[in-house]
Amino acid sequence: MKIIVLMKQVPDTYGERRLDTTTGRVDRGAGEAILDEISERALEVALRYKDGNKGTHVTALSMGPASVSAALRKSLSMGADAAIHVQDDGLEGADMGATASVLAAELARNEFDLVIAGNESTDGRGGAVPAMVAEHLGLPLLSFLDSVELSSDQVAGERATEYGTQDVHAALPAVISITERAAEARFPNFKGIMTAKRKPLSVVSLADLGIEPAVVPAGGRSIVLTTSERPARTAGTKIIDEGDAGEQLADFLSANRLI
DSSP, rough: OOOEEOEEEOOOOTOOOOOOOOOOBBOOSSEEEOOOOHHHHHHHHHHHHHHTTTEEEEEEEESSSSHHHHHHHHHHHHHSSSEEEEOOOGGOOOHHHHHHHHHHHHHHOOOOEEEEEEETTTTTOOOOOOHHHHHHHHHOEEEEEEEEEESSSSSEEEEOOOSEEEEEEESSSSEEEOOTSSSSOOOOHHHHHHHHHHHHHHEHHHHTOOOOTTHHHHHHHHOOOOOOOOOOOOOOOOOSSSHHHHHHHHHHHHEEEEE
């Protein structure tokens, strides 16, 4: 079994996130860059299958600037066998459409049985890249899976809906995305950290993929026209109960069209 996991480096979830008001993009220098937690959970799904099935090969794939190599090294220390870093200055500012097309181009160059991704990254929250990748590759997609069952020729899982749950399955090869209900990721141990230094991490450019840099912006790059700082929070309305607190609260809610 060959599994490729899509990984993403994001600004620290618990840090302050800022937009560069000049470019309209996330200011990735404003805080620490980390491996997205949902990506770690996606990798855990692959590693758990690998734990019980010898011969399974897990590759971590990510697209981004030079700093992404640190996130991929963490993936290797967690247990991935190899990593691929798509890095090119022409990809700066790529939106979901461009990202999906480039990832799909790299995936098409590799043999795999399953592609695993998180349902949505904590910085973009778009949630569409796995579906776009599956469309590019012409493969079935099982999205937003809370649990995953993988066999040699099929992947199945449970997906929550508004009215209950769905049991879904697809023949391999396929693309799946998992939610935060999937298993919590393991921590790298000392042996994993040391062996990660010897595992292969290949860097791929747009030229390697046969993609012209000019095609990426033309084929899909979002352009932010205006940005502004979030206004500072102001003090709320304080209600002092002198026997009419209920009326004051009702008046406040009514005035703000909340009831």
